[in-house]
Every structure is written in C-alpha cells, then in structure tokens.
Amino acid sequence: MSTASPTRPGGLPSPPGRPANKAAEARRPRADRRAWGAFALLAGPMLIGLGVFKYVAIGWSFLLSLSEARGTIALGHWVGLANYQTLLSAAAFRDSLLQILLFTLFIVPVTFAGSLGLALLVHRIRRGRAVLRTAFLIPAAVSYVAASLLWKMCLFNGLPSGIANMIGSWFGMSAVPWIQSTHPPLYWIVLVTMRLWLQVGFYMVLFLAGLQGIPRDVYEAAALDGATGLRLLRRITLPMLRNTSVAVLMLQFIAAFQAFDEFYNLFSSGLSGTGTAPVQTPLVYLYNTAMGDQDYGLGSAGAFVLTALIVGVTLIQGRITGFGRNEG
Amino acid sequence: MSGMTTRQALRIARRPVRGLVAGLLMVVFLTPFYLMLRNALMDTKGLTSPHWTWWPSTMHWGNFTALFSDPTLHMGQALGNSLLIAGITAPVSTLLASAAGYALARIPVPGRGVVLALVVATLMIPGSVTFVPTFVVVGSLGGINTLWGIIAPGLFNPFAVLLFRNFYLQFPSEIEEAGRLDGLGWFGLYRRIALPSSGAMLASLGALSFIDSWNAFLWPLVVGQDPSAWTAQIALSTFLTSQTINLPGLFAGAVVTVTPLVVMFLIAQRYIVEGIATSGLKG
Known part of the structure; x- marks a missing residue:
C-alpha cells in the first residue's frame, strides 16, 4: 500500500497520477474531508483504545x-452507596489508608x-561522571x-548469614528477623531502603536535567557578590530547581x-496469601477484595475512593505550587 | 585576603572528599548486583553458612539449568511471554502515541481541542489503582489468561501522546511545507517527514516502555493467573512466595529476569536518560 498518497474524499487512496493538483489544494489546509480522514487514521486507534x-x-x-x-461483572443488582459504606467502615481498609500515608510520609522526603x-x-x-x-x-x-x-532472602534475611545481620554481628548485635519484626517495626527499614535503591537514580536524572538548565552566568554573578557553598545552594540552585522539585514530588507521591x-512480594506466603502481612496497602486490600473474594462491586468502589484521593491531593499540590510560581 | 585562601583551601580539600563519597556510594549501589550473581552460583550450604565467601570456589551453574528444567516454575515460557509482551508493547504503544500526537498537533479539524481535552482528562486517572475497571473490560472481552489481555491496556499511553504533541508543535513547518509541495497529504507528511525525524523520541519513550512492560507486576498478576500466561515477574514471584525455599535457585531466577534489562539499559542508556528527562519535566 502506498502510504504516502493522499486519500480521496471517499477515503480510498487516489490513483498514482492525480496527487499533483490535490496537493495544490491542500497547501492551504482547510477542515476538509481529507484532513478528517488523516486525523481519524492517525489519532483513531489511540482514541478508540483510550475510549475502551x-x-x-x-x-x-x-x-x-x-x-x-460478587463473582460477576454484570450490572443490575443496584444497592446504591452500600459498597462505599462497607468499604469506609471496614477497619482493614481504613488501616491500609493510614499505613500508606505513613509510608508516603517516610519515603517521599527520603x-x-x-x-x-x-x-x-x-x-x-x-571525571567519571558518566560511570557514576x-x-x-x-x-x-x-x-x-x-x-x-534480594532484600528478603539476602540483605535482610533473618538468618545470621543475612547481610544486615552479619554487619550487625560485627557490632555485637544478635540476628534479627527483619521482615517479621513488628515491635519495633523493622520491616519499614526493609521497605524504605528497597524503594530508595530502586527509585533514587530515576529522580536523580530529573534533577540533573534541571541543574543543567541553570545558566552559568547566574552563578558567576552570585560568586562576584561573594556568595559561596551553602548560600549558593539556598539562594540560587534550589529556587532554580523549583519546577523540577514540584514534578518530582508529585511523581513520588503518586508512585508511593x-x-x-x-x-x-515481601509479605505474602503461598499458604496464607497476604493474610499474615504486618502491613497492607490500599492496593493490596483492593487486590484481595476484587481478585480474592471476587467482589467487583466493592473493588470498584475502592478504585474510585483511591482515585479521588490521589486526584484530590495532586490538585491541591498543583494549586499550592501554582500560586507559588506567580510569586517568584 | 586570608578568607580567600581558606576558602580556596576548603575547595581543594573538598574535591577528594567528594570523590571518596561518590566512590563509596557507587559500591553500595552496585553491591546488590554482586550479591545476586554470587548467590546464584553458590549452593545452599555455602549460602547459609555464617562464614563469608566473596566468590564461590566452585561455580554451581546447575542452579540455572535446574531453573529451566523445573516444570512447576514455567521459567522458560514466562521469559518468552515477557519478551513477546514487552517486544510488542514498546514499539506499538510508542507509534500509536506518535501518530495521535502528530494529528493533535498539526491536522486542523474542528473539535480538535475537545479531543485533546478528552485525552488529557485520562491523564488524571492513576495507573495501578484502576486495575479493577480495566479487569472488568478486559474480562468481558475474553482477555483473561491471554497474552493480548496483558498487552492491550498498555498500548494506549495518553502521557506519551502529549509528549509527542509538544514535540511536533515545535517541529519546523518549513520542512512540511516542502513535503506538501511534493504532493504529500497529511498522512504522507507524517509518514514520510515527521515520523522519520522523531527517531530519538521514539527510541527514548520506546525504551522506557519496554522497561515498564518487562517489570510490570500487578496487571499481569491480575490477568494472567494461568501458568501459560505468566510473565517472568509472575514466575519469579510465585517461586519467591512458594513454600519450598530454594535459595540458590531463587537468585538464579533473579539473575535470569534482571539480566535482559540491565543489558538493554547499558546499550540504550543515552535514550533512557533523555526519556526520563523529557517525560519527567513536561509532566
């Protein structure tokens, strides 16, 4: 198929001899049928996909x-807001919201x-910047x-041969079951170090791009005024990274x-599933509700409550930082 | 005057300290990779022994062959599935986004603004949370336990559409004008001029899409419960949460699922860094 030939009004490819005068018409683009045809052809698949x-x-x-x-995705048995009531009064769900809030407050600043x-x-x-x-x-x-x-079976393995326990033993500490310890909740260390290791490089790249966008002469001017070290960082680097910081905070919040x-993967076991996990996130709760109990009504209600929460916080964050941007 | 010299002295003294900190951090960041490889080549006795070994004296390559010969793990098929899923998702999702981005940037049809708003609105919907709604649709289309059921929802990325739209808005119109004189229509302009000039964008977003697709967990877990539809991540997770603990086997499994991406990462690093920078800052 000759993909380059313009389409005729009917949508069929035009025969090879004709494009010349057709192209002359297209030089002044109008909202004609050919534009519609091309628009539908190019954007159509994406729009249908997003639609479905x-x-x-x-x-x-x-x-x-x-x-x-329950066990069906067919509609018809209307119960009004009962699913939302069940969900919000479920202690496990409210607890999972609290846990994810704690987790977010930990992981985002770190x-x-x-x-x-x-x-x-x-x-x-x-020297060696690329390698680093x-x-x-x-x-x-x-x-x-x-x-x-890696974190469960090697770094924070509860056996004395686990890396964290081995390092601890050099300082005279005895082996600790990191993932199973709830008093004190040592599993937080496992969770936070792991996400940090996985994600910190990604956001570093964003900040590096931001740093490269700061013009050199801004620093030179400040250096002439006698600003150094921390003051340069506080007065110039951080304010210039404002937009990047806002983007990074939002991405981190949504991800967390x-x-x-x-x-x-850290807490579930083949026999009990996530039943014995010391901490459940809202998504783990939703997974158990929708996939475990096959309660798609309740699962859907949960998806809407969580979406509303995320959209709400993102909008508030955007509004606060949007106001800030006007000030300077 | 003396303030000047102490400051200079400090600056000079800081340089090796900075290098040392960076070097130490680099070792910390790379340690898990070393441990994964070392553990995959050891035996259970050596792994649980309190005596530290830097590197196994005899390499237990059998851990890898056992991984593929164990019929309950389905590791070979799972790796094949992952390769197929990521191999289709990355190019197709990027091309679809590029085409839609071009149409929204360039082709003047009435109502384009409304269409754009409808695309932007879907950006507000967080990805993972909506696995129940997506499951409902894919389920009703018969996509449970099929590879296309895992692939299909990931092909439509509204964020990439916006990135491509921004890209094509900045595309110099003189080049397109020349193409138009040569008799190209809108589709031809996209296919012959805009698309061939988007190589770097396609590579960047395609590489990121491949990584996301290969490492995806929640959605393949929801849709692909049957071993025939397992991805590498699901096979590894099932192995990890199963009752029999086979430490060297687990690490061999991790090596097998992580290595393809690390290799791709090293090859396409330039594009990946560019992709992260563009997608993060415009978002």
Whole structure:
C-alpha cells in the first residue's frame, strides 16, 4: 500500500497520477474531508483504545460500584452507596489508608533528599561522571519482584548469614528477623531502603536535567557578590530547581500511594496469601477484595475512593505550587 | 585576603572528599548486583553458612539449568511471554502515541481541542489503582489468561501522546511545507517527514516502555493467573512466595529476569536518560 498518497474524499487512496493538483489544494489546509480522514487514521486507534480502556472501563466500574457484584461483572443488582459504606467502615481498609500515608510520609522526603543529593554530587564531579550516573541509575532496571527477593532472602534475611545481620554481628548485635519484626517495626527499614535503591537514580536524572538548565552566568554573578557553598545552594540552585522539585514530588507521591509490588512480594506466603502481612496497602486490600473474594462491586468502589484521593491531593499540590510560581 | 585562601583551601580539600563519597556510594549501589550473581552460583550450604565467601570456589551453574528444567516454575515460557509482551508493547504503544500526537498537533479539524481535552482528562486517572475497571473490560472481552489481555491496556499511553504533541508543535513547518509541495497529504507528511525525524523520541519513550512492560507486576498478576500466561515477574514471584525455599535457585531466577534489562539499559542508556528527562519535566 502506498502510504504516502493522499486519500480521496471517499477515503480510498487516489490513483498514482492525480496527487499533483490535490496537493495544490491542500497547501492551504482547510477542515476538509481529507484532513478528517488523516486525523481519524492517525489519532483513531489511540482514541478508540483510550475510549475502551479508560472511559468505558471507568463508566462500567462506576456502575458496578453501585451494584452488588460478587463473582460477576454484570450490572443490575443496584444497592446504591452500600459498597462505599462497607468499604469506609471496614477497619482493614481504613488501616491500609493510614499505613500508606505513613509510608508516603517516610519515603517521599527520603527519596527527594537522596535524589537531590546524588544529583548535586554527580553534577559537580567532572571525571567519571558518566560511570557514576550509570551506577546510580541502573537499579531502575530491576523489578520490584527481583529487588524484594534480594532484600528478603539476602540483605535482610533473618538468618545470621543475612547481610544486615552479619554487619550487625560485627557490632555485637544478635540476628534479627527483619521482615517479621513488628515491635519495633523493622520491616519499614526493609521497605524504605528497597524503594530508595530502586527509585533514587530515576529522580536523580530529573534533577540533573534541571541543574543543567541553570545558566552559568547566574552563578558567576552570585560568586562576584561573594556568595559561596551553602548560600549558593539556598539562594540560587534550589529556587532554580523549583519546577523540577514540584514534578518530582508529585511523581513520588503518586508512585508511593499506589505501592503494591514490594508489599505483596515481601509479605505474602503461598499458604496464607497476604493474610499474615504486618502491613497492607490500599492496593493490596483492593487486590484481595476484587481478585480474592471476587467482589467487583466493592473493588470498584475502592478504585474510585483511591482515585479521588490521589486526584484530590495532586490538585491541591498543583494549586499550592501554582500560586507559588506567580510569586517568584 | 586570608578568607580567600581558606576558602580556596576548603575547595581543594573538598574535591577528594567528594570523590571518596561518590566512590563509596557507587559500591553500595552496585553491591546488590554482586550479591545476586554470587548467590546464584553458590549452593545452599555455602549460602547459609555464617562464614563469608566473596566468590564461590566452585561455580554451581546447575542452579540455572535446574531453573529451566523445573516444570512447576514455567521459567522458560514466562521469559518468552515477557519478551513477546514487552517486544510488542514498546514499539506499538510508542507509534500509536506518535501518530495521535502528530494529528493533535498539526491536522486542523474542528473539535480538535475537545479531543485533546478528552485525552488529557485520562491523564488524571492513576495507573495501578484502576486495575479493577480495566479487569472488568478486559474480562468481558475474553482477555483473561491471554497474552493480548496483558498487552492491550498498555498500548494506549495518553502521557506519551502529549509528549509527542509538544514535540511536533515545535517541529519546523518549513520542512512540511516542502513535503506538501511534493504532493504529500497529511498522512504522507507524517509518514514520510515527521515520523522519520522523531527517531530519538521514539527510541527514548520506546525504551522506557519496554522497561515498564518487562517489570510490570500487578496487571499481569491480575490477568494472567494461568501458568501459560505468566510473565517472568509472575514466575519469579510465585517461586519467591512458594513454600519450598530454594535459595540458590531463587537468585538464579533473579539473575535470569534482571539480566535482559540491565543489558538493554547499558546499550540504550543515552535514550533512557533523555526519556526520563523529557517525560519527567513536561509532566
């Protein structure tokens, strides 16, 4: 098929001899049928896909959230807001919201500071910068499943041969079951170090791009005024990284709030599933509700509550930072 | 004057300290890779022994062959599935986004603004949370336990559409004007001029899409319960959460699922870094 030939009004490819005068018409683009044809051809597949997998999915699921739908995705058994009531009064769900809030409050500042620190370090080093950047970024190629395996079975293995326990033994500490310890909740260390290792390089790249966007003469002017070290960082570097910081914070928040993979793989066991896990995220709860109990009504309600939470926080964050941007 | 010299002295002293910190951090970041490889080549006795070994004196390559000969793991098929899924998702999703981005940037049809708004609106929907709605649709289309069921929802990435739209908005129109004089229509302009000039963008977003697709966990777990539809991540996760603990085998499994991506990462690093930078900053 000659993909280059313009289509006739009927939508069929025009025969080879004709394009010349057709092209002359197209020189002044009008909203004609040929433009429509090309638009449909190029954007159509994407629009149909988004329509089916986003709009139809969300619409159907919203109706399911108002129905009793156990073991079926058929509509018809309307129960109003009962699913939402069940969900919000379930202690396990509310607890999972609290846990994910804690997790987010832990992981977002730590990753933010870590990735900014790494970027500042890598940015200032001249020799070997590319090697360093690769070393910090390459964990981003590792899946949460593989990282969970490494953290659970090697680094934080409860046996004395686990790496953390071995290092602890040099300082006279006895072996600790890191993942199973709830008093104190040592599993947080496992969760936070793992996500940090996996993600910090990704956000470092964002900060590095931001740092490269700061013009040199801004620094030179400030240096002439006698500003150095920390003052340069506070007065120039950080304000100039404002937009990057806002983007990084939003991406981190959205990612942390949807945490699932590491919680599933660190805590679940073949016999009890995630039943004995010390901590459940909302997504783990939703997974158990929709896939375990096959309660698609309740699962849909959960998807809407969580989406509303994420969209709400993102909008608030965008509004606050949007106001800030006008000020300077 | 003396302030000047102490400051200079500090600056000079800081350089090796910075290098040392960077070097130490690099070792910390690479340690898990070393441990994974070392453990995959050891035997259970050596792994659980309290005596540290830097590198196994005899390499237990059998851990890898056992991985593929164990019929309950389905590791070979799972790796093949992952390769197929990521290999289709990366180019197709990137091409679809590029085509839609071009149409939204360039082709003047009435109502284009509304279409753009409809695409942007889907950006608000967080990805993983909506696995229940997506499951409902894919399930009703008969996509449970099929590879296309795993692939299909990932082909439509509204964020990539916007990135491509921005890219084509900045594309110099003189080049297209020349193409138009040569008799190209809108589709021809995209196919012959815009698309061939988007190589770097296609490579960047394609590489990121491949990584995401290969490492995806929740969606393949939801849709591909049957071993025939397992991806490498699901096979590894099933192995990890199963009752029999076979430590060297687990690490061999991790090596096998991580290595393809690490290799790709090293080859396509330039594009991956570019992709992260563009997609993060415009988002």
